[in-house]
Amino acid sequence: MADTAISLEAITKTFFQNAENKPTADAPGIEVLKGITLEVPRGEFIALQGTSGSGKSTLLHIIGLLDRPTSGIYRLRGRETSALDDDQQSDLRNLALGFVFQSFYLIPYATALENVTLPGLYSGKPHRELRERAARLLADVGLEDRMDFKPSRLSGGQQQRVAMARALLNEPDIILADEPTGQLDSATSVEIMKLFHTVHQTGKTIVIVTHDEDVAREADRVIKLHDGRIAEDVRRGAAG
Template identity: 75%
Template structure:
Protein backbone atom coordinates (compact mmCIF):
# COMPACT_ATOMS: atom_id res chain seq x y z
CA UNK A 1 0.00 0.00 0.00
CA UNK A 2 1.46 3.34 -1.04
CA UNK A 3 1.60 6.30 1.34
CA UNK A 4 1.22 10.00 0.58
CA UNK A 5 4.58 11.69 0.25
CA UNK A 6 3.45 14.17 2.91
CA UNK A 7 0.67 13.56 5.42
CA UNK A 8 -0.35 16.14 8.02
CA UNK A 9 -3.06 15.28 10.54
CA UNK A 10 -4.43 18.00 12.85
CA UNK A 11 -1.11 19.88 12.95
CA UNK A 12 -0.97 22.80 15.37
CA UNK A 13 1.93 25.16 16.02
CA UNK A 14 1.96 27.58 18.91
CA UNK A 15 4.81 29.95 19.71
CA UNK A 16 5.32 30.95 23.33
CA UNK A 17 7.20 34.10 24.38
CA UNK A 18 9.54 32.09 26.65
CA UNK A 19 9.97 29.07 24.36
CA UNK A 20 7.98 25.84 24.23
CA UNK A 21 5.28 25.36 26.84
CA UNK A 22 6.20 23.12 29.76
CA UNK A 23 3.81 20.94 31.78
CA UNK A 24 1.78 23.11 34.07
CA UNK A 25 2.68 26.29 32.21
CA UNK A 26 -0.45 28.41 31.77
CA UNK A 27 1.23 31.09 29.69
CA UNK A 28 -0.75 31.88 26.57
CA UNK A 29 0.98 31.56 23.21
CA UNK A 30 0.46 32.64 19.63
CA UNK A 31 -1.27 29.92 17.60
CA UNK A 32 0.27 30.09 14.13
CA UNK A 33 -1.12 26.85 12.65
CA UNK A 34 -4.56 25.52 13.57
CA UNK A 35 -5.50 21.89 12.92
CA UNK A 36 -3.85 21.59 9.50
CA UNK A 37 -4.83 18.34 7.80
CA UNK A 38 -3.35 17.76 4.35
CA UNK A 39 -2.08 14.92 2.16
CA UNK A 40 0.31 15.47 -0.74
CA UNK A 41 0.77 12.56 -3.12
CA UNK A 42 4.10 11.63 -4.66
CA UNK A 43 4.68 13.62 -7.85
CA UNK A 44 2.34 16.50 -7.02
CA UNK A 45 3.30 20.13 -7.54
CA UNK A 46 1.51 22.24 -4.94
CA UNK A 47 1.68 25.89 -3.97
CA UNK A 48 1.08 27.13 -0.43
CA UNK A 49 -0.30 30.62 -0.85
CA UNK A 50 -1.27 33.30 1.62
CA UNK A 51 -0.50 36.76 2.87
CA UNK A 52 2.31 37.51 5.31
CA UNK A 53 1.45 35.95 8.66
CA UNK A 54 -0.87 33.31 7.23
CA UNK A 55 1.36 30.47 8.46
CA UNK A 56 2.62 29.21 5.10
CA UNK A 57 6.34 29.43 5.90
CA UNK A 58 5.83 27.87 9.34
CA UNK A 59 4.00 25.00 7.68
CA UNK A 60 6.82 24.56 5.17
CA UNK A 61 9.37 24.50 8.01
CA UNK A 62 7.43 21.70 9.72
CA UNK A 63 7.20 19.75 6.45
CA UNK A 64 10.95 20.29 5.99
CA UNK A 65 11.77 19.05 9.52
CA UNK A 66 13.19 22.45 10.38
CA UNK A 67 10.61 22.85 13.14
CA UNK A 68 8.33 20.56 15.14
CA UNK A 69 4.55 20.85 15.52
CA UNK A 70 3.08 21.59 18.93
CA UNK A 71 0.41 18.95 18.31
CA UNK A 72 -0.70 16.57 15.57
CA UNK A 73 0.85 13.81 13.48
CA UNK A 74 3.24 14.35 10.57
CA UNK A 75 4.27 11.50 8.31
CA UNK A 76 6.96 12.01 5.68
CA UNK A 77 7.26 9.26 3.06
CA UNK A 78 5.32 6.97 5.39
CA UNK A 79 7.47 7.63 8.47
CA UNK A 80 6.22 9.29 11.64
CA UNK A 81 8.65 12.18 11.21
CA UNK A 82 7.59 14.37 14.13
CA UNK A 83 8.49 11.65 16.66
CA UNK A 84 12.05 11.11 15.36
CA UNK A 85 14.97 12.43 17.36
CA UNK A 86 17.10 15.25 15.96
CA UNK A 87 19.74 12.97 14.39
CA UNK A 88 17.14 10.78 12.67
CA UNK A 89 15.33 13.86 11.41
CA UNK A 90 18.60 15.24 10.02
CA UNK A 91 19.28 12.00 8.14
CA UNK A 92 15.76 11.89 6.72
CA UNK A 93 15.91 15.58 5.76
CA UNK A 94 19.28 15.30 4.02
CA UNK A 95 18.37 12.23 1.98
CA UNK A 96 14.71 12.92 1.17
CA UNK A 97 14.32 16.70 0.94
CA UNK A 98 15.86 19.48 -1.13
CA UNK A 99 15.47 23.14 -0.16
CA UNK A 100 15.30 26.31 -2.25
CA UNK A 101 15.01 29.62 -0.38
CA UNK A 102 14.27 33.20 -1.35
CA UNK A 103 17.70 34.41 -0.17
CA UNK A 104 19.71 31.65 -1.95
CA UNK A 105 21.97 31.01 1.10
CA UNK A 106 25.07 30.36 -0.96
CA UNK A 107 28.46 30.34 0.78
CA UNK A 108 30.10 33.55 -0.48
CA UNK A 109 33.71 32.29 -0.44
CA UNK A 110 32.90 29.02 -2.24
CA UNK A 111 32.53 28.55 -5.99
CA UNK A 112 29.20 27.70 -7.57
CA UNK A 113 30.31 24.08 -7.96
CA UNK A 114 31.42 23.88 -4.32
CA UNK A 115 28.06 25.26 -3.22
CA UNK A 116 26.25 22.62 -5.22
CA UNK A 117 28.13 19.68 -3.67
CA UNK A 118 27.58 20.91 -0.09
CA UNK A 119 24.58 18.63 0.79
CA UNK A 120 26.49 15.60 -0.49
CA UNK A 121 29.33 16.07 1.98
CA UNK A 122 27.10 14.50 4.65
CA UNK A 123 26.03 11.55 2.51
CA UNK A 124 29.27 9.60 2.65
CA UNK A 125 29.57 9.49 -1.14
CA UNK A 126 33.05 9.91 -2.69
CA UNK A 127 33.92 13.50 -3.55
CA UNK A 128 34.64 12.55 -7.18
CA UNK A 129 31.11 11.16 -7.51
CA UNK A 130 29.64 14.33 -6.00
CA UNK A 131 31.64 16.55 -8.34
CA UNK A 132 30.50 14.54 -11.36
CA UNK A 133 26.85 14.80 -10.28
CA UNK A 134 27.23 18.53 -9.57
CA UNK A 135 28.80 19.09 -12.97
CA UNK A 136 25.86 17.43 -14.70
CA UNK A 137 23.42 19.60 -12.73
CA UNK A 138 25.35 22.78 -13.58
CA UNK A 139 25.02 21.87 -17.26
CA UNK A 140 21.29 21.21 -16.86
CA UNK A 141 20.70 24.65 -15.32
CA UNK A 142 22.74 26.32 -18.05
CA UNK A 143 25.70 27.38 -15.91
CA UNK A 144 28.42 24.98 -17.03
CA UNK A 145 30.62 27.98 -17.82
CA UNK A 146 30.10 29.47 -14.33
CA UNK A 147 31.22 26.54 -12.15
CA UNK A 148 34.27 28.38 -10.82
CA UNK A 149 32.45 31.66 -10.21
CA UNK A 150 31.76 32.77 -6.65
CA UNK A 151 28.23 34.03 -5.84
CA UNK A 152 29.27 37.70 -6.01
CA UNK A 153 29.98 37.23 -9.73
CA UNK A 154 26.56 35.72 -10.43
CA UNK A 155 23.24 37.46 -11.01
CA UNK A 156 20.28 36.81 -8.71
CA UNK A 157 18.76 34.42 -11.22
CA UNK A 158 22.03 32.54 -11.61
CA UNK A 159 22.40 32.26 -7.84
CA UNK A 160 18.91 30.79 -7.59
CA UNK A 161 19.80 28.28 -10.32
CA UNK A 162 22.83 27.23 -8.28
CA UNK A 163 20.58 26.89 -5.22
CA UNK A 164 18.26 24.63 -7.23
CA UNK A 165 21.15 22.47 -8.39
CA UNK A 166 22.27 22.19 -4.77
CA UNK A 167 18.75 21.10 -3.77
CA UNK A 168 18.81 18.37 -6.42
CA UNK A 169 22.27 16.97 -5.66
CA UNK A 170 21.14 14.10 -3.41
CA UNK A 171 18.24 13.27 -5.78
CA UNK A 172 15.59 13.98 -3.12
CA UNK A 173 12.04 12.83 -3.60
CA UNK A 174 10.63 16.17 -2.43
CA UNK A 175 11.68 19.76 -3.21
CA UNK A 176 10.58 22.49 -0.78
CA UNK A 177 10.78 26.08 -1.99
CA UNK A 178 10.13 29.18 0.13
CA UNK A 179 9.38 32.24 -2.04
CA UNK A 180 12.01 31.17 -4.63
CA UNK A 181 11.12 34.05 -6.98
CA UNK A 182 10.71 36.68 -4.26
CA UNK A 183 13.94 38.54 -5.08
CA UNK A 184 13.79 38.15 -8.86
CA UNK A 185 12.33 40.25 -11.66
CA UNK A 186 9.43 38.86 -13.67
CA UNK A 187 11.51 37.59 -16.60
CA UNK A 188 13.99 35.81 -14.33
CA UNK A 189 11.12 34.44 -12.23
CA UNK A 190 9.64 32.91 -15.37
CA UNK A 191 12.94 31.16 -16.12
CA UNK A 192 13.16 29.80 -12.58
CA UNK A 193 9.60 28.47 -12.79
CA UNK A 194 10.51 26.67 -16.02
CA UNK A 195 13.23 24.90 -14.04
CA UNK A 196 10.69 23.89 -11.39
CA UNK A 197 8.46 22.45 -14.10
CA UNK A 198 11.35 20.43 -15.55
CA UNK A 199 12.11 19.08 -12.05
CA UNK A 200 8.45 18.19 -11.59
CA UNK A 201 8.29 16.47 -14.96
CA UNK A 202 11.27 14.35 -13.86
CA UNK A 203 9.09 12.95 -11.08
CA UNK A 204 9.85 15.02 -8.00
CA UNK A 205 7.21 16.25 -5.58
CA UNK A 206 7.29 20.03 -5.15
CA UNK A 207 5.87 22.17 -2.36
CA UNK A 208 6.32 25.87 -3.12
CA UNK A 209 5.44 28.76 -0.81
CA UNK A 210 4.45 32.02 -2.49
CA UNK A 211 2.34 35.11 -1.96
CA UNK A 212 2.29 35.71 -5.74
CA UNK A 213 -0.94 34.70 -7.48
CA UNK A 214 0.77 34.19 -10.84
CA UNK A 215 3.45 31.93 -9.36
CA UNK A 216 0.81 29.92 -7.47
CA UNK A 217 -1.08 29.29 -10.71
CA UNK A 218 2.01 27.50 -12.08
CA UNK A 219 1.35 24.63 -9.65
CA UNK A 220 -1.12 21.83 -10.21
CA UNK A 221 -2.74 22.41 -6.82
CA UNK A 222 -3.05 25.56 -4.73
CA UNK A 223 -3.50 25.44 -0.95
CA UNK A 224 -4.53 28.83 0.46
CA UNK A 225 -3.92 29.64 4.11
CA UNK A 226 -5.39 32.42 6.22
CA UNK A 227 -4.71 32.97 9.92
CA UNK A 228 -3.15 29.53 10.26
CA UNK A 229 -6.00 27.61 8.63
CA UNK A 230 -6.47 26.04 5.19
CA UNK A 231 -9.31 27.99 3.61
CA UNK A 232 -9.09 26.66 0.05
CA UNK A 233 -7.65 23.60 -1.71
CA UNK A 234 -7.91 23.90 -5.49
CA UNK A 235 -6.59 21.61 -8.20
CA UNK A 236 -5.67 23.59 -11.30
Protein backbone atom coordinates in the same frame (compact mmCIF):
# COMPACT_ATOMS: atom_id res chain seq x y z
CA MET B 1 -0.06 5.57 1.78
CA ALA B 2 2.59 4.29 -0.63
CA ASP B 3 1.69 7.02 -3.13
CA THR B 4 1.62 9.80 -0.51
CA ALA B 5 4.67 12.02 -0.21
CA ILE B 6 3.44 14.22 2.66
CA SER B 7 0.66 13.47 5.15
CA LEU B 8 -0.38 15.94 7.85
CA GLU B 9 -3.10 15.18 10.38
CA ALA B 10 -4.42 17.85 12.76
CA ILE B 11 -1.09 19.70 12.85
CA THR B 12 -0.84 22.60 15.28
CA LYS B 13 2.02 24.91 16.09
CA THR B 14 2.14 27.27 19.05
CA PHE B 15 5.05 29.57 19.83
CA PHE B 16 5.73 30.49 23.45
CA GLN B 17 7.61 33.65 24.31
CA ASN B 18 9.76 32.35 27.13
CA ALA B 19 13.00 30.43 27.55
CA GLU B 20 11.21 27.21 28.51
CA ASN B 21 9.05 27.34 25.35
CA LYS B 22 6.03 26.39 27.49
CA PRO B 23 2.74 28.12 28.29
CA THR B 24 2.43 30.23 31.43
CA ALA B 25 -0.39 32.25 32.91
CA ASP B 26 1.16 35.42 31.52
CA ALA B 27 2.21 33.93 28.18
CA PRO B 28 -0.27 31.32 26.91
CA GLY B 29 1.40 31.29 23.51
CA ILE B 30 0.66 32.27 19.94
CA GLU B 31 -1.11 29.58 17.94
CA VAL B 32 0.13 29.84 14.35
CA LEU B 33 -1.22 26.57 12.92
CA LYS B 34 -4.64 25.42 14.07
CA GLY B 35 -5.23 21.89 12.91
CA ILE B 36 -3.84 21.41 9.39
CA THR B 37 -4.86 18.16 7.72
CA LEU B 38 -3.42 17.64 4.27
CA GLU B 39 -2.21 14.89 1.96
CA VAL B 40 0.18 15.50 -0.92
CA PRO B 41 0.44 12.64 -3.44
CA ARG B 42 3.82 11.80 -4.89
CA GLY B 43 4.62 13.91 -7.93
CA GLU B 44 2.17 16.72 -7.19
CA PHE B 45 3.11 20.39 -7.69
CA ILE B 46 1.60 22.55 -4.93
CA ALA B 47 1.58 26.26 -4.22
CA LEU B 48 0.98 27.43 -0.64
CA GLN B 49 -0.44 30.93 -0.39
CA GLY B 50 -1.63 33.24 2.34
CA THR B 51 -1.14 36.69 3.78
CA SER B 52 1.69 37.45 6.17
CA GLY B 53 1.03 35.60 9.42
CA SER B 54 -1.24 33.00 7.84
CA GLY B 55 1.17 30.19 8.78
CA LYS B 56 2.44 29.19 5.33
CA SER B 57 6.16 29.46 6.12
CA THR B 58 5.68 27.75 9.49
CA LEU B 59 3.90 24.91 7.71
CA LEU B 60 6.72 24.63 5.17
CA HIS B 61 9.28 24.48 8.00
CA ILE B 62 7.36 21.63 9.63
CA ILE B 63 7.11 19.78 6.31
CA GLY B 64 10.84 20.34 5.87
CA LEU B 65 11.65 18.93 9.34
CA LEU B 66 13.16 22.29 10.25
CA ASP B 67 10.66 22.61 13.11
CA ARG B 68 8.39 20.26 15.04
CA PRO B 69 4.63 20.64 15.37
CA THR B 70 3.13 21.23 18.80
CA SER B 71 0.63 18.45 18.15
CA GLY B 72 -0.64 16.28 15.32
CA ILE B 73 0.83 13.57 13.12
CA TYR B 74 3.27 14.21 10.28
CA ARG B 75 4.29 11.39 7.98
CA LEU B 76 7.00 11.96 5.40
CA ARG B 77 7.12 9.29 2.69
CA GLY B 78 5.01 7.12 5.00
CA ARG B 79 7.31 7.51 7.99
CA GLU B 80 5.88 9.05 11.16
CA THR B 81 8.32 11.74 12.22
CA SER B 82 7.39 12.66 15.80
CA ALA B 83 9.28 9.75 17.37
CA LEU B 84 12.48 10.54 15.47
CA ASP B 85 15.26 12.30 17.36
CA ASP B 86 17.06 15.28 15.85
CA ASP B 87 19.74 13.17 14.17
CA GLN B 88 17.16 10.83 12.65
CA GLN B 89 15.13 13.77 11.40
CA SER B 90 18.28 15.28 9.90
CA ASP B 91 19.06 12.03 8.11
CA LEU B 92 15.52 11.81 6.72
CA ARG B 93 15.59 15.47 5.70
CA ASN B 94 18.86 15.04 3.79
CA LEU B 95 17.57 11.91 2.10
CA ALA B 96 14.05 12.99 1.15
CA LEU B 97 14.06 16.77 0.82
CA GLY B 98 15.73 19.50 -1.20
CA PHE B 99 15.35 23.19 -0.34
CA VAL B 100 15.25 26.39 -2.40
CA PHE B 101 14.96 29.70 -0.54
CA GLN B 102 14.28 33.29 -1.51
CA SER B 103 17.71 34.44 -0.28
CA PHE B 104 19.67 31.66 -2.03
CA TYR B 105 21.88 31.00 1.06
CA LEU B 106 25.02 30.40 -0.97
CA ILE B 107 28.39 30.44 0.76
CA PRO B 108 30.02 33.65 -0.53
CA TYR B 109 33.62 32.39 -0.55
CA ALA B 110 32.78 29.09 -2.29
CA THR B 111 32.40 28.54 -6.03
CA ALA B 112 29.12 27.50 -7.63
CA LEU B 113 30.44 23.94 -7.87
CA GLU B 114 31.48 23.90 -4.21
CA ASN B 115 28.09 25.28 -3.14
CA VAL B 116 26.24 22.56 -5.01
CA THR B 117 28.50 19.85 -3.60
CA LEU B 118 27.91 20.96 0.01
CA PRO B 119 24.75 18.91 0.86
CA GLY B 120 26.55 15.69 -0.06
CA LEU B 121 29.52 16.11 2.25
CA TYR B 122 27.90 14.00 4.99
CA SER B 123 26.44 11.39 2.64
CA GLY B 124 29.51 9.16 2.69
CA LYS B 125 29.80 9.33 -1.09
CA PRO B 126 33.27 9.89 -2.59
CA HIS B 127 34.08 13.55 -3.13
CA ARG B 128 34.87 12.94 -6.79
CA GLU B 129 31.43 11.41 -7.34
CA LEU B 130 29.78 14.41 -5.65
CA ARG B 131 31.72 16.89 -7.79
CA GLU B 132 30.82 15.03 -10.97
CA ARG B 133 27.12 15.04 -10.07
CA ALA B 134 27.27 18.71 -9.05
CA ALA B 135 28.88 19.57 -12.38
CA ARG B 136 26.15 17.71 -14.28
CA LEU B 137 23.43 19.51 -12.32
CA LEU B 138 25.00 22.90 -12.98
CA ALA B 139 25.12 22.05 -16.67
CA ASP B 140 21.45 21.03 -16.49
CA VAL B 141 20.49 24.47 -15.14
CA GLY B 142 22.56 26.27 -17.78
CA LEU B 143 25.62 27.17 -15.69
CA GLU B 144 28.23 24.92 -17.24
CA ASP B 145 30.45 27.94 -17.87
CA ARG B 146 29.94 29.42 -14.37
CA MET B 147 31.02 26.52 -12.16
CA ASP B 148 34.12 28.28 -10.86
CA PHE B 149 32.34 31.58 -10.22
CA LYS B 150 31.65 32.73 -6.67
CA PRO B 151 28.16 34.10 -5.88
CA SER B 152 29.29 37.74 -6.13
CA ARG B 153 29.98 37.18 -9.83
CA LEU B 154 26.55 35.67 -10.49
CA SER B 155 23.24 37.39 -11.13
CA GLY B 156 20.27 36.73 -8.87
CA GLY B 157 18.80 34.32 -11.37
CA GLN B 158 22.09 32.48 -11.70
CA GLN B 159 22.40 32.23 -7.92
CA GLN B 160 18.92 30.72 -7.74
CA ARG B 161 19.93 28.21 -10.43
CA VAL B 162 22.88 27.22 -8.25
CA ALA B 163 20.48 26.82 -5.32
CA MET B 164 18.22 24.58 -7.41
CA ALA B 165 21.16 22.42 -8.48
CA ARG B 166 22.20 22.17 -4.82
CA ALA B 167 18.66 21.09 -3.84
CA LEU B 168 18.86 18.21 -6.31
CA LEU B 169 22.31 16.90 -5.34
CA ASN B 170 21.11 14.15 -2.99
CA GLU B 171 18.36 13.10 -5.42
CA PRO B 172 15.47 13.95 -3.06
CA ASP B 173 11.88 12.99 -3.83
CA ILE B 174 10.50 16.32 -2.64
CA ILE B 175 11.57 19.92 -3.36
CA LEU B 176 10.44 22.64 -0.94
CA ALA B 177 10.74 26.26 -2.01
CA ASP B 178 10.06 29.40 0.03
CA GLU B 179 9.38 32.42 -2.23
CA PRO B 180 11.96 31.21 -4.80
CA THR B 181 11.22 34.12 -7.17
CA GLY B 182 10.88 36.76 -4.44
CA GLN B 183 14.16 38.53 -5.27
CA LEU B 184 13.99 38.09 -9.04
CA ASP B 185 12.62 40.26 -11.83
CA SER B 186 9.64 38.97 -13.80
CA ALA B 187 11.62 37.66 -16.78
CA THR B 188 14.04 35.77 -14.55
CA SER B 189 11.13 34.44 -12.48
CA VAL B 190 9.65 32.90 -15.63
CA GLU B 191 12.95 31.15 -16.35
CA ILE B 192 13.20 29.81 -12.80
CA MET B 193 9.64 28.49 -12.98
CA LYS B 194 10.52 26.71 -16.21
CA LEU B 195 13.26 24.95 -14.27
CA PHE B 196 10.77 23.92 -11.59
CA HIS B 197 8.57 22.41 -14.30
CA THR B 198 11.55 20.54 -15.72
CA VAL B 199 12.29 19.14 -12.26
CA HIS B 200 8.62 18.30 -11.72
CA GLN B 201 8.52 16.35 -14.97
CA THR B 202 11.14 13.98 -13.57
CA GLY B 203 8.59 12.87 -10.95
CA LYS B 204 9.56 15.11 -8.06
CA THR B 205 6.97 16.43 -5.61
CA ILE B 206 7.19 20.22 -5.36
CA VAL B 207 5.77 22.52 -2.68
CA ILE B 208 6.27 26.27 -3.22
CA VAL B 209 5.34 29.03 -0.79
CA THR B 210 4.57 32.15 -2.80
CA HIS B 211 2.64 35.40 -2.65
CA ASP B 212 2.92 35.77 -6.45
CA GLU B 213 -0.30 34.84 -8.26
CA ASP B 214 1.61 34.18 -11.49
CA VAL B 215 3.81 31.64 -9.70
CA ALA B 216 0.79 30.05 -8.00
CA ARG B 217 -0.89 29.57 -11.37
CA GLU B 218 2.04 27.36 -12.40
CA ALA B 219 1.07 24.74 -9.80
CA ASP B 220 -1.28 21.77 -10.15
CA ARG B 221 -2.87 22.61 -6.82
CA VAL B 222 -3.19 25.81 -4.81
CA ILE B 223 -3.71 25.71 -1.05
CA LYS B 224 -4.55 29.00 0.66
CA LEU B 225 -4.04 29.45 4.38
CA HIS B 226 -5.84 31.98 6.54
CA ASP B 227 -5.27 32.44 10.26
CA GLY B 228 -3.53 29.08 10.60
CA ARG B 229 -6.15 27.04 8.78
CA ILE B 230 -6.68 25.82 5.23
CA ALA B 231 -9.16 28.24 3.71
CA GLU B 232 -9.08 26.93 0.14
CA ASP B 233 -7.69 23.85 -1.61
CA VAL B 234 -8.09 23.84 -5.40
CA ARG B 235 -6.67 21.37 -7.90
CA ARG B 236 -6.13 23.00 -11.26
CA GLY B 237 -4.93 19.92 -13.13
CA ALA B 238 -1.54 19.71 -14.83
CA ALA B 239 0.04 23.14 -15.14
CA GLY B 240 2.42 24.02 -17.83
